[in-house]
Every structure is written in structure tokens, then in C-alpha cells.
Amino acid sequence: MSGTYLGMPAFPEAARQALGDDTLRANLRHATHTIRDKRARAVAELDDWAELREAGKQIKDHTLQHLDTYLLQLEEAVTAAGGTVHWAADAAQANRIVTDLVKATGETEVVKVKSMATQEIELNEHLAAEGITAYETDLAELIVQLGDDRPSHILVPAIHRNRSEIRDIFRDQMGIWGRPAPEGLTDEPAELAEAARLHLREKFLRAKVGISGANFMVAETGTLVVVESEGNGRMCLTLPDTLISVVGIEKVVPTWRDLEVFLQTLPRSSTAERMNPYTSMWTGTADGDGPRNFHLVLLDNGRTDTLADEVGRQALRCIRCSACLNVCPVYERAGGHAYGSVYPGPIGAILTPQLRGTTSEVDASLPYASSLCGACYEVCPVAIDIPEVLVHLRERVVDQGGHHLERAAMSAAAWAFDHPAVLAAGQRMASRTRRLHPSRLPGPGRAWSDSRDLPQVPDRPFRDWWQRQQGEKGDAQ
Amino acid sequence: MRVALFLTCVNDTLYPGTGRAVVRLLNRLGVDVDFPLGQTCCGQPHYNTGYRRQAEPLAHRFADVFADYDAIVTPSGSCGAMVRELYPRMGRRAEAEGRGSSLAEAIAKVVPVTYELTEFLVDILGVTDVGAYFPHKVTYHPTCHGLRSLGLGERPRQLLAAVKGLELMELPGAEECCGFGGTFAMKNADVSASMGRDKVAAAVSTGAAALCTADNSCLMHIGGIIRRQDEDIRPLHIAEILASTEDEPLT
Ligand code: SF4
Numbered sequence: 001m002s003g004t005y006l007g008m009p010a011f012p013e014a015a016r017q018a019l020g021d022d023t024l025r026a027n028l029r030h031a032t033h034t035i036r037d038k039r040a041r042a043v044a045e046l047d048d049w050a051e052l053r054e055a056g057k058q059i060k061d062h063t064l065q066h067l068d069t070y071l072l073q074l075e076e077a078v079t080a081a082g083g084t085v086h087w088a089a090d091a092a093q094a095n096r097i098v099t100d101l102v103k104a105t106g107e108t109e110v111v112k113v114k115s116m117a118t119q120e121i122e123l124n125e126h127l128a129a130e131g132i133t134a135y136e137t138d139l140a141e142l143i144v145q146l147g148d149d150r151p152s153h154i155l156v157p158a159i160h161r162n163r164s165e166i167r168d169i170f171r172d173q174m175g176i177w178g179r180p181a182p183e184g185l186t187d188e189p190a191e192l193a194e195a196a197r198l199h200l201r202e203k204f205l206r207a208k209v210g211i212s213g214a215n216f217m218v219a220e221t222g223t224l225v226v227v228e229s230e231g232n233g234r235m236c237l238t239l240p241d242t243l244i245s246v247v248g249i250e251k252v253v254p255t256w257r258d259l260e261v262f263l264q265t266l267p268r269s270s271t272a273e274r275m276n277p278y279t280s281m282w283t284g285t286a287d288g289d290g291p292r293n294f295h296l297v298l299l300d301n302g303r304t305d306t307l308a309d310e311v312g313r314q315a316l317r318c319i320r321c322s323a324c325l326n327v328c329p330v331y332e333r334a335g336g337h338a339y340g341s342v343y344p345g346p347i348g349a350i351l352t353p354q355l356r357g358t359t360s361e362v363d364a365s366l367p368y369a370s371s372l373c374g375a376c377y378e379v380c381p382v383a384i385d386i387p388e389v390l391v392h393l394r395e396r397v398v399d400q401g402g403h404h405l406e407r408a409a410m411s412a413a414a415w416a417f418d419h420p421a422v423l424a425a426g427q428r429m430a431s432r433t434r435r436l437h438p439s440r441l442p443g444p445g446r447a448w449s450d451s452r453d454l455p456q457v458p459d460r461p462f463r464d465w466w467q468r469q470q471g472e473k474g475d476a477q
Numbered sequence: 478m479r480v481a482l483f484l485t486c487v488n489d490t491l492y493p494g495t496g497r498a499v500v501r502l503l504n505r506l507g508v509d510v511d512f513p514l515g516q517t518c519c520g521q522p523h524y525n526t527g528y529r530r531q532a533e534p535l536a537h538r539f540a541d542v543f544a545d546y547d548a549i550v551t552p553s554g555s556c557g558a559m560v561r562e563l564y565p566r567m568g569r570r571a572e573a574e575g576r577g578s579s580l581a582e583a584i585a586k587v588v589p590v591t592y593e594l595t596e597f598l599v600d601i602l603g604v605t606d607v608g609a610y611f612p613h614k615v616t617y618h619p620t621c622h623g624l625r626s627l628g629l630g631e632r633p634r635q636l637l638a639a640v641k642g643l644e645l646m647e648l649p650g651a652e653e654c655c656g657f658g659g660t661f662a663m664k665n666a667d668v669s670a671s672m673g674r675d676k677v678a679a680a681v682s683t684g685a686a687a688l689c690t691a692d693n694s695c696l697m698h699i700g701g702i703i704r705r706q707d708e709d710i711r712p713l714h715i716a717e718i719l720a721s722t723e724d725e726p727l728t
Contacts, residue, residue, distance in 0.1 A: 016667040310573065329654050333668050369665060371658025371672070372525060373621040388566070394527030410523055414531040417486065417517040418538055427490045447663040451670035452701030455491045462484055462493035466500075466512045 008340035010365040015334035038272035060317035077222025081284020091121035114138035115213030146173035152336025163187040210240035243291035265381035269321035302355035324376035346376035367393035427461035486518040498720035554623025557593035612642030616685035646683035657698035
């Protein structure tokens, strides 16, 4: 396993490999089914869930429509509260800004709050190249980092690991990164949590620079919000002298009233909790409390391009709850790594090809990584019609040249279907030759017949039966 | 009421028995159903694979062929959803792309009168007991587009529950996709087959003699796995069960 996504195989191949890994399959099945059932119960408790979902959708759509206005309002408010706002057009710029800010402090270590945006820009790797070590402090991120692994889930990045694998990683790796795991560590959850606590505590107390993302930014007051379960994020946000937050521009909401909606829908959708244990909010800097320097790096990195696409832009409503991953039968089998980006599952399949484009093999394969069953849309707390966007992105792949054979086949089929006589002739031909049909197909057809028998062709199509029957009726009259 | 059967290209070609069952069932309920021969494919395979513009002539054809009917009945949840949910979307997209409103106008008449079979029976004819007889254990898999796009809800189960002799077995994980997904079955064959095998295992675990759905496309995939694994359960379209009577039982 390596830390980056370069040279990832296309989705179907990566998924095939994942399917062959029985431990992975069992870990994912157990984890996703448990969270999915809990979410369903937590959501069912609210009788205004449908309204909350609609409100979340509308708030996000409104904000995205007036994004320029709200971002400027946010910048003004953050600045007035003592923070500094930086604008990054792409990953390279964002990495440069953060690296320079850290270097200016003279520090060579930073602690990190779990953040999708910094993973998206591969900040840790860039910091490392400049001699700065970033320590992940979220428990699951720590497991991923110590295991030299990649995250496979938005909320539970180590969902593909089970307890004994985690014990082995802690035992073998903690000593290399800092305080070693206690002697005789078992795979009891309480012991694993304690080992992580001891290992991380040392880092929190030493760190002078913290790096975070944010779940929301409130434009009216310039307040940033991080929701989490462990309290480790709270430590990183409050203990260091300098706090740098890298946040996607779509994370802004206009007012605290708007925020209220998401603070209800996010925890129930992600961890199935009525309220998440820690909600940290900060507005610029305050004397004698928390970091003395606060920098906000606003990240575009493909988001304004996504915003320009009428159908695709709804992906920017995403609040990263991961409910769509947990209900997805494809994610459950393929695992998060197959999606070749920090955004796995259904949301990844529509977000990655928009943020990165569809030129690489894996990115072009993502819109097809779905049976369009619609379970993701059903649970999404901001009503992103993921199947609609998937099909829309398939069009994009087709339009860029896509698959020549497929295009020819589709055109031929469309022509035949527009000429019923041709269709009927084809049906009769298939019926007449049905005894000759093999049960397994050669070439591309093997994709079907390797695991499934072909349907048996009947002795005549329905339309022939119908015509004969109508004829008999006519004769009888 | 002039009623047309929109059978779908898959059923016409591969599952004519389902078409005959729908005709027999509707005739028994006093509905005189027509099968306009100009019908072919709704364009769903094209649309879902990313060939929306190739699907447009097929939507136009559908609108022409079925223009004169008061109700269009289809024994396929996914093709029903194509017409009801995706035709209007195609019309809006064509307009947004500055290609005029001819598609939107053409489909405006047929979209609201297109019904999936179980909807037509329960909502339009107002029957749940269709006088059927099928003395076997049956488990029902609600296919995704019927379940989530059309919102068929309890209708199929109500119809099955009223069938004389039929014992309805609860399918574990019923709402999970069977893995067919049109071209998904080919493009992501391994994941698709894995989903299908799990669906078959769940159905076999119920002890049912038949796995019933309201969509033969999904049954083609599920049935292909059943045959490959030589399982002792029969894939069956709901129309064939509902058409079966004591006088003319399904064999
Ligand atoms: S797409 Fe919807 S369900 Fe998926 S992570 Fe985003 S908000 Fe959650």
C-alpha cells in the first residue's frame, strides 16, 4: 500500500482485487451494515427529517448561487476577528501557502485535525518534502498514517482494518513515530484507545502549530466549525499557538440559523448520533484563549469548474456525512481504495471526476462504478441525486471519445430500435438460431457469462404471438 | 379506457411469457389491452450508459406510438421509471441546451398515463385480489427503480398476499440492489456478480420455491446466477403469478 493515488488501476480491476480479499470484505460488510442500520434508526426519530433535508438542500443551493458574496463576507468577518485569509486556486498553491506559514513559525512538526481538504491536496506529503512532519491525531487517521496506508472511508478512514490489524500496526509503528505502544497490547478496544491516547497526548502538548479543515464556515460572523467524536480535534484547535485551516470554498453557510439545520442532519447521518460529542467553533483569535495566530486558506481546486456545471454542481452540497458510502452495495464490496481518491463511494464517484477531470483511466471509470440503485440518493441529507450526476458524467466520458465499440453498438441499437421491422427480424433470427447459442460467450461477452448463464431465447418473440392471436381473433369474428 | 401494453424490448425478445401473462391477467380483469406494434425500446440502455441524445429519437417514437391511449401499462419498473422520471428530464435538458421544446411537448401526454403493472392494478383498477392461484412459497425482491424511482411501495406485496395458496416469505435485505444495473453488469462484472450471488443466497435462505420481481431485466441477471449455481429456486415475474388461476395454473 502506498500513500498516493498515482497509477491506480481503473475501478473494475481495483474492485476485483478487493473482492478477493475475504478479511477486507468481512470488515467492510460488518462495519457498513452496523452504521447503516443505526443511521436509519436515528433518522426515523425525527418526524421533520424530510423538511430538514429539503432545507439543507435549499440553503446549500442558495449559498452556491451567491458564493462570491458569502466568501467576501466571510473574509471580512474573519479578518475583523483577527484572522488572515488566503485564497488558493489549486492544490499546489494551497500547499505552498501552508508550508510557508509553518516555516515562518520556525517549527518542523504540526498536529492535524482530521480533514478531507488537506488529504485532497496531499498536504502531508508536501510538508514532508519540505522537512515538516505532520502528525494525524484522529484515531482512525492515526491508524492509516502509522500503517502507511490510505484512507478508505470519509468518516472512518480505517474502516477496512479490524482490531487485530490495528493492534499489530500500533505495536510495530508507534515507537517509530513517538511514544511506543504499551507492552503486551491486546486488541481490546479500550486498550487500543488508551494506547492512542498516550501516544497522542505527548504530541498535543508539544505542538506549536495545528492544521485543520472545517465542516462549516459561517459567513455572518466568520466562525469556523469542526464537529467530531473524540475530542482530539478540540486539542489541536485550542492548544497550539498557530492554527491553519484549509477549507473548500463550498463549506460556507450564510448564517447561524442555516448552520442549525446541518448540526441536526450531519451527526444523525454520519455517526447516527443525535448530537456529535464535540462541536468546536472559533472566530478569529481571542486574547489569552486558544491560538494567537489564525490563518484560513480557502481552497478552490476544481470547485468553481464544478459549480459551472448545471447538473454536476449539486455535488458541492455534500456535507461529507458518508451515509451514501454506508448504504452503497458497490462500496461495500469494492472498498474505498478502489475509488482512487480521498473521496470514496458514491460521492467520490461524482466528485472526483469533477474536481480532477475524467482524463485518467481511474477517473473516467468512476461514473460507471454504480448500478444506479439510488440507495445513496435516498439517504443523502442534502438530497444530492447521485445517480443523476453519475449518468451525466457518463455522458461526459462518452463525449470525450470514450469507448469506440460501445458507441458503435449504441448507435446501431438506436437505429434498429427506431425501425421496428429490423428489430422484429433480429428477434426472429435469434429465435431461429437459439439452439446454436452457447451458454458461455467469448470476448467481451465473458463479462456476463463468466458468472451468469445467458437467458434462453424463446421460440418466438411476443410480437409474433400477438399478431397470430389477433389474426385468429379477426378470423373468428 | 384505451389501454396499451408497453412490453419493453427485453420482454418482447426474451420473455414473451410475461407479455402473454399480462394480456391474460388484464383480459380476465375486463381490460381490453392493445399491443401497438411500433413499440421497441424506451432508450434506457442508451440513456444510462451516457448516450442521452441517442435515446431521444426513441422517446419521440414512444410518444408517437402510444399517443392515442388513456393508459400505458408496462411490466417493468425500470422502463416505467425511464418514461416517468427520465423522459421529462431529457426534455428539460434538451431545452436547456437550446434544442427546443419538441421533446418536452411530445412526451407531455404519455408520461402521466404510463403505469407500472402493479400500480395500474392497485391504483387504476383498484384491485389487490386479482383472483390468482399459486400454491407455493414465494419471496419478493423489490427492484431498485420500482422501489425508489416509482415508489411502488407495498403494492406488489399486497397483490401477492392476496393470491390463493401463496405463502409470502420475507426476503432478508430485500431493498439491496441485485447488482444488475444495465451495463453495470458488464462494466463491473465482478461487483455485479457478487451482489447477485448475495441476493440469490438471501432468496434461497427463505426456503421459497420462487423468487419474484416486477422486472425481468433484474431477473435475467438473478436467474443467470441461479442457473449457473444450479439453485433450487425459480425466478418468476409477478405477472406470471398473478395470471395463474386454478383453471389455468402456471406450470
Ligand atoms: S453525498 Fe450526501 S450522503 Fe454522501 S457524504 Fe455527501 S452529504 Fe453525505
